[in-house]
Amino acid sequence: MLIVRAARRDDIDDFVSLAAAAGTGFTSLSLSRDDLAERLEKSAVAFETSPDGPGEEIYQLMLEDSESGRILGCAAVKAAVGISKPYFDFKILTMAQASKEADRRFDMDFMMLVNDFAGATEVGSLFVSEAARGTGAGRLVAQTRYLLMAADYGRFGDKVLAELRGVVREDGSSPFFDHVTRPFFRMTFDEADRMSAATDNQFILDLMPNHPIYLDLLPKEAREVIGITHDQGVGARKLLEWEGFTYDRYIDIFDGGPLMSVPTRQARTARESRRVTVHAATAIDEPVQAIVSNDLVDGFKTTAVLIEADAETARIPAPAMAALGLSDGDQARIWTREG
Numbered sequence: 001m002l003i004v005r006a007a008r009r010d011d012i013d014d015f016v017s018l019a020a021a022a023g024t025g026f027t028s029l030s031l032s033r034d035d036l037a038e039r040l041e042k043s044a045v046a047f048e049t050s051p052d053g054p055g056e057e058i059y060q061l062m063l064e065d066s067e068s069g070r071i072l073g074c075a076a077v078k079a080a081v082g083i084s085k086p087y088f089d090f091k092i093l094t095m096a097q098a099s100k101e102a103d104r105r106f107d108m109d110f111m112m113l114v115n116d117f118a119g120a121t122e123v124g125s126l127f128v129s130e131a132a133r134g135t136g137a138g139r140l141v142a143q144t145r146y147l148l149m150a151a152d153y154g155r156f157g158d159k160v161l162a163e164l165r166g167v168v169r170e171d172g173s174s175p176f177f178d179h180v181t182r183p184f185f186r187m188t189f190d191e192a193d194r195m196s197a198a199t200d201n202q203f204i205l206d207l208m209p210n211h212p213i214y215l216d217l218l219p220k221e222a223r224e225v226i227g228i229t230h231d232q233g234v235g236a237r238k239l240l241e242w243e244g245f246t247y248d249r250y251i252d253i254f255d256g257g258p259l260m261s262v263p264t265r266q267a268r269t270a271r272e273s274r275r276v277t278v279h280a281a282t283a284i285d286e287p288v289q290a291i292v293s294n295d296l297v298d299g300f301k302t303t304a305v306l307i308e309a310d311a312e313t314a315r316i317p318a319p320a321m322a323a324l325g326l327s328d329g330d331q332a333r334i335w336t337r338e339g
Helices: 009-022 033-048 137-151 175-185 189-198 202-207 231-243 268-272 318-324
Strands: 002-006 058-065 071-078 089-099 104-114 121-128 159-163 246-251 258-263 274-281 288-293 301-309 313-317 331-336
Touching: 002 033, 002 137, 009 033, 009 058, 009 071, 009 121, 033 058, 058 137, 071 137, 121 137, 137 231, 137 268, 137 288, 137 301, 137 331, 175 189, 175 202, 231 258, 231 268, 268 331, 274 301, 274 318, 288 313, 288 318, 301 318, 301 331, 313 318, 313 331
Parallel strands: 121 159, 274 313
Antiparallel strands: 002 058, 002 301, 058 071, 071 121, 089 104, 089 246, 159 258, 246 258, 274 331, 288 301, 288 331, 301 313
């Protein structure tokens, strides 16, 4: 049985192995052992405490095979971004150009550096190892993030955002970065990306222009990748769209990839989930595919399983109940796949 659970401090060895498997192109996991251990510590504190509202907490999730104990994947939820360090993006805007004398009327798109997502919750760092791919594990991990939010909305922002990787060439370079960002930063794509992850982003404010960048002045190679998702991120984008995320012309300042967002309570998994009283079942007569959460923050767990459910109760196989730490008559949260 695959379980998604709150990460623990003693997951460090497995977390390091998982990060290595993700590869150097996975920036949010391209961290040293000490940095990964620090993330686990911050996550453990976040799950164990009860903040007054969304702050800079990181909730790290692990995908675990309950039989072997092997860690097969991960994901993270950042409660609020743009607080101690700005969360910079480019916003694409349209300016109307008109001249009666010249008999011309047309629109021009331009980009401005903005920090519009300050206070929003961010989902990311979703990675599933080769051994678990094709099993539905990726979808389980992805949907679990919104069940965590539903367990205590007060910990998270009013909006959820996701940053998708933009178009990057096989050699690791980015056509958008080469023509838009590099001239201002005078550093490589990898250097800028890592510096953004490791600093307070003051260098972006210092070096990026505060004036419009007109898209029509950019080379075709750069214009064509604006807001386009990397081939390997197409599936992730479709799942985000299924959840209700939309692209509103915000793009990453490094690779031009799209930023998508949705009101937190409108994320489909959270919106369609409900609290029920659970009962252990030895047999399921009218099964429906579901994700079941123990609906706790401290000790948070989910799993995908066949259940029987009505508006107020759910009958769940005893092994799944045990794996989630649920007893007969407990309250839990379920999301069911209809049809």
